[in-house]
Amino acid sequence: METPAPELSFRDATDADVDALVALIESAYRGDSSRAGWTTEADILQGQRTDPQGVLEVIKAADSRLLTVEREGRIVACCQLEHRGDHAYFGMFAVSPAAQGGGLGKVIIAxxxxxxxxxxxxxxxxxxxxxxxxxxxxxxxxxxxxRTGRMTPFPYGDERFGVPQRDDLQFELLIKELA
Incomplete structure (x- = not known):
């Protein structure tokens, strides 16, 4: 008989979570640790993905929340939700590389x-x-x-977002209708 996976809990991040969240986000996207999961950006961007100030700004922003996901008392994932009128913005999504590939991301985005x-x-x-x-x-x-085909430029020269390893980076807007 299969052992059920430990329960997830969702809560809003607090100031006390900043260091753990920065470490989680960095581990999911940058450096060798990120290669354990499939979301790595290590081949296209080096340097940092975020910093304590950036995470704290999301936590403190009036129409924003940083949803923190815990399993057995440990932070395993997070995502930013920002209220923008009739739509919400989803960002800063990170799942611990050790927890990727098991359906956790699907549960969190839902x-x-x-x-x-x-x-x-x-x-x-x-x-x-x-x-x-x-x-x-x-x-x-x-x-x-x-995909919308609507692009915005990558912030080349602003190392707070990483050090690009190629010159063709841009962001594409993706949209989902929420029923």
């Missing part, structure tokens, strides 16, 4: 969508993804997001 719909009455979820991340975009498409 909960984020539910909360955006029920708490804010959002009718759409928006997100931006680096346009060359075909595998990641395909994962979001399987969750009902659609």
């Amino acid at each position: 909960e984020a969508e539910r909360q955006a719909r029920e708490v804010w009455g959002a009718t759409e979820m928006h997100m931006t993804v680096i346009s060359v991340r075909d595998d990641l975009i395909a994962w979001y498409e399987r969750r009902g997001y659609r």
Whole structure:
């Protein structure tokens, strides 16, 4: 008989979570530790993904929350939700590399969508993804997001977002209708 996975708990991040959340986000996207999971950006971006100030700004922003996901008392994932009128913005999504590939991401994004719909009455979820991340975009498409072709430039020269390893990076807007 299969042992059930330990329960997840969802809560809003607090100031006390900042260091753990920065470490989680960095581990999911940068450096060798990120290669244990499939969301790594290590081949296209080096340097940092975020910093304590950036995480704290999301926690403190009036129309924003940093949803923190715990399993057995340990933070295993997070995502930003920001209320923007009729839609919500989904960002800063990170799942611990050791926990990737087991369906955790699907559960978290579904909960984020539910909360955006029920708490804010959002009718759409928006997100931006680096346009060359075909595998990641395909994962979001399987969750009902659609590519819009609307691009915004990558902030080249601002190392708070990483050090690009190629010159063709830009963000594409993905949108999902929330029923």
